[in-house]
Amino acid sequence: MSVELEFTGGVDDLISGELGGVQLLINDLERRVKLMVDHGQPPDRYNKYFAFPEQISPFRLISVAKKLGLYNTLEGILRQDLLLAAGQKLxxxxxxxxxxxxxxxDHAAGLNLIRPDLETWMHPLTKRMLYSWQMMSGTTRNQFVDVYTNMFTAPKKYGKEKFVSGEEARIPRNIKTFESGITFKIKDxxxxxxxxxxxxxxxxxYIIDTSEGKIAISGDIRLRGRRRGDTEAFFKEAMDA
Ligand SMILES: [Zn+2]
Incomplete structure (x- = not known):
């Protein structure tokens, strides 16, 4: 097989599928393309350990996420500042x-673990929505559009070092957007x-053209809303693919 799929979240077992937390890794060995689809927080697993408003401290995010199996913690996609804070090698x-x-x-919250230089694709409306959410809710936890590396220190003007914060700590993510129905490329x-x-x-x-054939990923959909025609049009594209 030249295409490997690894599911983390949303697939507890075939009978009682876990709700949300989707993190799908697609590794096309022939095309040499490795993709992650969504990186969400699995609500069932997360709520077992943390009750609102408890949160994992950014300093311990990687070690706790790994220990509790909350996220797909492939080292190559993780933030380097978090790896350093966890005492791991880059x-x-x-x-x-x-x-x-x-x-x-449950599809996007795990972005706060992901390094900013990873090419991250989303619809322009999703980018706007996530930016508003990030700025309204506090950037310690919701780092959808930018990463805040506020565990680094910088020399203070007079005397001691201080932790960087705000604009000084902000690294914009490598976000790319697309238009519905217009094909784009990840390598070839x-x-x-x-x-x-x-x-x-x-x-x-998404419809993803792998070397073993096309994979359709619906994300979350509904057929009872005002835009049910969009969902039906996606089904048709997926069936014809
Ligand atoms: Zn949803």
Whole structure:
């Protein structure tokens, strides 16, 4: 097999699938393309250990996430500042892109673990929504569009070092956007996103052209909303692919 799929989150078992937390890794060995689709927080597993408003401190994020199996913690996609804080060695970026289906927490919250230089694709409406959310909710936890490396220190003008914060700590993510139905490329792999109907704007399904055939990923969809036609159009594209 030249295409490997690794599911983390959303697939507890075939009978009682876990709700959300989707993190799908697609490794096309023939095309030499490695993609992550969504990197969400798995609500069932997370809520077992943390009750609102408890949160994992950014300094311990990687070690706790690994220990509790909350996220796909491939070293090559993880933030280097978090690896350093966890006392782990730095590794080069080994994944080509992250595709986001939509901005719900169980699909996007794990972005705060992901390094900013990873090419991250989303619909322009998802980018706007996630930016608003990030800026309204505090940037310690919600780092969807920018990364805040506030565990680094910088020399203070007079005397002691201080932790960097705000603009000084901000690194913009390598975000790319697409238009619905227009094919884009991850290296030489064609990917097309289509708007689908869901309970927020900018939700898309993807059709990914791997060396073993096309993979359709619906993300979260509904057929009872105002834009049910979008979901039906995606189904048709997926069936015809
Ligand atoms: Zn959703």
């Amino acid at each position: 590794v080069p970026l080994d994944t080509d892109a992250l595709l986001l289906t939509h901005g719900h927490y 792999m064609n990917v097309t996103a289509y708007l689908v109907d869901h309970s927020l704007v900018g939700a898309v399904g």
